[in-house]
Amino acid sequence: MADASQGSAPKPSSSVKLVLLGEAAVGKSSLVMRFVNNDFQENKEPTIGAAFLTQKCPLPTRTIKFEIWDTAGQERFASLAPMYYRNASAALVVYDITKPSSLTKAQHWVAELQRQASPGIVIALVGNKLDLATPSTSPEGADEAAEDENDDDEADARKVPTKTAKAYADEDGLLFFETSAKTGENVAEVFTAIANAIPETQLKGTRGSAAARAQEESRVNLSAGRDTMGAKEGCAC
Amino acid sequence: MMQPSMQEPSDLDESPPPLPPRPKKLPPVGSISGIGLPTRATTAVSVTDFQTPAQGNAIRNSNTGSESIAPANELDESMSVRSTVVTVEPAMDAESLLGEVLEKDTLAWRTLGPMPAEEDIEIFPSDAEFDDNFDREFDELDDMTSDGLNEQAVVDQWKSKLKQYFILSRAGKPVWSRHGNDQLVTSYIGVILTLISFYEDVSDSLRGFTSGSTRFVVLTKGQLYLVATSSLGESDQQLRGQLEALYMQILSTLTLPVMERMFKVRASTDLRRPLQGTEKLLSALADGFTRGSPSTLLNALECLKMRKSHRQLINNAFLKTKSDQLLYGLIVAGGRLVSVVRPRKHSLHPGDLHLIFNMLYEAGGIKAGEGENWIPLCLPGFNNTGYVYMYVSFLSLDPAAEQARQRLAPMENLEEVAVILISATKESFFDMQQMKTDLVEHMSKNGSYNILKNCVKRRRLSCSDIVPGSPLKHFLYKSKTNVQFAMPSFDPLFADEISKRRLLTLYSQLQASIHSRPAPPKVHHTSSSTYTALAWNTQLFELYAIAPANTSRIELSQAANKVVQYIRREEERVFIIGGAVF
Numbered sequence: 046m047a048d049a050s051q052g053s054a055p056k057p058s059s060s061v062k063l064v065l066l067g068e069a070a071v072g073k074s075s076l077v078m079r080f081v082n083n084d085f086q087e088n089k090e091p092t093i094g095a096a097f098l099t100q101k102c103p104l105p106t107r108t109i110k111f112e113i114w115d116t117a118g119q120e121r122f123a124s125l126a127p128m129y130y131r132n133a134s135a136a137l138v139v140y141d142i143t144k145p146s147s148l149t150k151a152q153h154w155v156a157e158l159q160r161q162a163s164p165g166i167v168i169a170l171v172g173n174k175l176d177l178a179t180p181s182t183s184p185e186g187a188d189e190a191a192e193d194e195n196d197d198d199e200a201d202a203r204k205v206p207t208k209t210a211k212a213y214a215d216e217d218g219l220l221f222f223e224t225s226a227k228t229g230e231n232v233a234e235v236f237t238a239i240a241n242a243i244p245e246t247q248l249k250g251t252r253g254s255a256a257a258r259a260q261e262e263s264r265v266n267l268s269a270g271r272d273t274m275g276a277k278e279g280c281a282c
Numbered sequence: 283m284m285q286p287s288m289q290e291p292s293d294l295d296e297s298p299p300p301l302p303p304r305p306k307k308l309p310p311v312g313s314i315s316g317i318g319l320p321t322r323a324t325t326a327v328s329v330t331d332f333q334t335p336a337q338g339n340a341i342r343n344s345n346t347g348s349e350s351i352a353p354a355n356e357l358d359e360s361m362s363v364r365s366t367v368v369t370v371e372p373a374m375d376a377e378s379l380l381g382e383v384l385e386k387d388t389l390a391w392r393t394l395g396p397m398p399a400e401e402d403i404e405i406f407p408s409d410a411e412f413d414d415n416f417d418r419e420f421d422e423l424d425d426m427t428s429d430g431l432n433e434q435a436v437v438d439q440w441k442s443k444l445k446q447y448f449i450l451s452r453a454g455k456p457v458w459s460r461h462g463n464d465q466l467v468t469s470y471i472g473v474i475l476t477l478i479s480f481y482e483d484v485s486d487s488l489r490g491f492t493s494g495s496t497r498f499v500v501l502t503k504g505q506l507y508l509v510a511t512s513s514l515g516e517s518d519q520q521l522r523g524q525l526e527a528l529y530m531q532i533l534s535t536l537t538l539p540v541m542e543r544m545f546k547v548r549a550s551t552d553l554r555r556p557l558q559g560t561e562k563l564l565s566a567l568a569d570g571f572t573r574g575s576p577s578t579l580l581n582a583l584e585c586l587k588m589r590k591s592h593r594q595l596i597n598n599a600f601l602k603t604k605s606d607q608l609l610y611g612l613i614v615a616g617g618r619l620v621s622v623v624r625p626r627k628h629s630l631h632p633g634d635l636h637l638i639f640n641m642l643y644e645a646g647g648i649k650a651g652e653g654e655n656w657i658p659l660c661l662p663g664f665n666n667t668g669y670v671y672m673y674v675s676f677l678s679l680d681p682a683a684e685q686a687r688q689r690l691a692p693m694e695n696l697e698e699v700a701v702i703l704i705s706a707t708k709e710s711f712f713d714m715q716q717m718k719t720d721l722v723e724h725m726s727k728n729g730s731y732n733i734l735k736n737c738v739k740r741r742r743l744s745c746s747d748i749v750p751g752s753p754l755k756h757f758l759y760k761s762k763t764n765v766q767f768a769m770p771s772f773d774p775l776f777a778d779e780i781s782k783r784r785l786l787t788l789y790s791q792l793q794a795s796i797h798s799r800p801a802p803p804k805v806h807h808t809s810s811s812t813y814t815a816l817a818w819n820t821q822l823f824e825l826y827a828i829a830p831a832n833t834s835r836i837e838l839s840q841a842a843n844k845v846v847q848y849i850r851r852e853e854e855r856v857f858i859i860g861g862a863v864f
């Protein structure tokens with residue numbers, strides 16, 4: 046497969062295979078819905094199996110096309126997960142900030158990815174349902190939230206302190222965000238950060254039909270570069 | 283008892299659908315060992331090598347005069363037909379099914395004056411209590427308060443449900459129930475288990491009993507008891523058919539060997555965990571039965587009406603773009619089948635398709651505009667020992683409409699068109715995705731994409747479109763050979779949920795009447811002060827029809843004849859005959 050990221054088009058486009066993992070009902074599909082359709086549903090039905098979606102994310106120097114696997118969190122589908130993360134260059138591991146057990150589950154997923162997925166895979170740990178925490182959290186959420194725990198606030202449904210999750214993410218070299226699929230807070234930022242974190246060497250050009258290429262990629266194991274953080278670029282999506 | 287289908291043995295006498303061999307290569311599923319558990323024979327949705335039904339068929343004389351006709355010394359269907367046949371030319375048989383004699387009498391009966399305006403017709407008088415109960419049938423029960431003060435109120439809500447379904451293990455562990463919290467259900471389970479064990483002790487496993495106006499039916503499947511209670515007047519056989527469908531859904535999630543192994547390891551296994559997420563599918567199925575499902579009642583499928591040559595274009599596109607990894611391919615529009623591509627050796631089981639349609643259109647886990655889906659599932663009618671993988675993609679037939687999707691009425695949403703590609707290989711998502719892309723491209727080129735779009739937009743024919751000038755208000759026609767059914771729109775008389783439920787209740791009574799043992803009548807009439815209705819069973823079809831009470835039997839019979847003629851004429855549009863076979 047030719048690397049066409051330096052193609053003749055004004056802005057080269059590359060595709061990134063991304064997988065979402067996490068306990069049932071943490072909001073994986075909702076995050077994808079927000080990112081792809083800028084939409085939210087209050088009572089979303091559980092995903093059955095997995096859903097495949099695509100979404101473009103234009104960066105200043107190139108366009109990233111995300112090929113997204115939104116997997117089902119229900120236990121009975123867990124054995125299929127390797128099929129979806131096997132060739133992924135990025136993973137979004139999601140937990141629900143109101144449910145501590147979901148962070149434990151997320152940590153299991155991270156461990157599994159580190160063991161079994163492509164070595165260069167970019168992993169983002171995402172604490173979702175930020176809207177259920179007291180709104181005093183600053184807009185930059187993730188970066189400053191450590192000081193923003195209001196445990197004394199009785200309306201706060203948050204059960205996972207930001208600093209706990211952040212400390213864990215830092216230790217394991219993961220990107221970390223707190224998001225709300227409901228309000229949209231930080232959702233685009235997660236995807237932009239991932240797009241920026243994918244090393245150039247790992248980006249494949251888009252040539253021919255996406256499906257045909259994806260099919261090929263699903264069979265070819267990506268020999269990915271090892272550097273985890275690529276150049277920081279702004280994403281307009 | 284034939285399970286799960288309600289089909290009569292005569293279907294098989296008439297034209298045996300190919301019994302599909304089990305697939306040679308099954309995907310290894312988790313740790314399922316290759317134990318060859320027997321699967322049931324499946325029913326062909328379409329039979330390619332089937333001869334036109336009309337050819338040389340024997341036709342009975344009808345006796346529309348009597349309430350219900352059960353030939354005296356009848357042992358089985360074929361005997362009864364043989365004993366009373368009048369052989370006619372194929373071209374004439376439809377007309378003569380209810381007798382030409384009747385034609386003469388018609389005028390005498392037509393003294394009833396002009397038909398009342400459609401909206402003045404009342405087929406089912408309202409029944410405040412029923413309406414009220416039905417309105418609240420699908421409401422969740424209130425939560426029991428911690429002080430228990432509202433307990434009686436919750437129990438009353440629970441008891442007022444017209445239908446209940448429970449699934450429990452032999453060890454008495456609740457598996458699933460449609461209504462009620464654990465507390466309520468657990469006490470009930472005790473009673474059920476006591477009853478079952480009582481009857482089992484007297485060596486006849488419990489099948490059903492009546493309490494007040496409620497019928498209880500129990501179906502035993504391996505380590506599972508499935509229980510239905512109904513105040514809707516359904517027959518035991520119909521209720522068992524519904525329980526069979528629920529059981530198929532459980533197998534669809536777990537597969538039979540996996541479930542058996544769980545119970546073998548521990549008889550008191552709690553299935554609720556492995557079935558996590560399946561509750562919604564079970565509830566959607568159950569609610570479908572409670573609302574009234576012609577498909578389940580008739581154990582048949584409905585197709586989108588389309589010209590034969592047009593359907594052929596779609597079939598061709600299917601065959602041209604078929605992936606090596608494909609097992610079955612389907613195009614479905616709002617629960618109606620548009621096209622099927624299948625291997626010659628395998629047919630599709632209506633029960634399996636029902637599960638798929640339920641997942642797509644009722645349970646809401648998979649929706650248009652939310653990408654392409656890849657779903658492992660077991661199709662128990664096809665093979666209950668392993669999983670297949672289903673690719674689902676909804677076509678956006680109209681980009682503008684797609685934008686406005688959120689604002690569309692639910693009925694219009696129902697017309698969503700899905701491409702369903704089933705493979706035995708877990709890894710073939712991208713093959714299926716490619717096939718779908720090619721298929722849509724091909725359909726656009728050969729014009730069938732636009733044709734499909736138009737067919738989907740077209741509203742369903744009403745009864746007066748199909749049999750103009752007749753008093754008929756609705757009908758169900760099941761082609762036994764094609765395992766498919768046709769019906770007109772429920773509009774305008776049966777459009778609301780309650781009227782539809784009443785209509786389906788009448789249909790289920792009619793259906794039961796011509797499937798009663800040991801000597802079911804071929805033609806059955808029933809009437810009330812507001813309607814008159816007919817059930818008609820032949821080797822080729824079942825027909826159920828309803829008209830207002832002032833309709834004479836002769837008029838009704840003539841209308842029924844006209845429906846049969848219409849189907850005969852339109853057979854290749856209304857039904858999928860053959861389909862694309864590779």
Ligand SMILES: Nc1nc2c(ncn2[C@@H]2O[C@H](COP(=O)(O)OP(=O)(O)OP(=O)(O)O)[C@@H](O)[C@H]2O)c(=O)[nH]1
Pocket residue numbers: 067068069070071072073074075076086087088089090091092093116117118119173174175176177224225226227228
């Ligand atoms: N308040 C709030 N609710 C959310 C948010 N994201 C998702 N939800 C709700 O949480 C529930 C589960 O969301 P899903 O997106 O279906 O969760 P999922 O992780 O895809 O679940 P599975 O597909 O079963 O694995 C739904 O009722 C959503 O409406 C959020 O950011 N805030």
Ligand SMILES: [Mg+2]
Pocket residue numbers: 073074075090091092115116117118
């Ligand atoms: Mg989901």
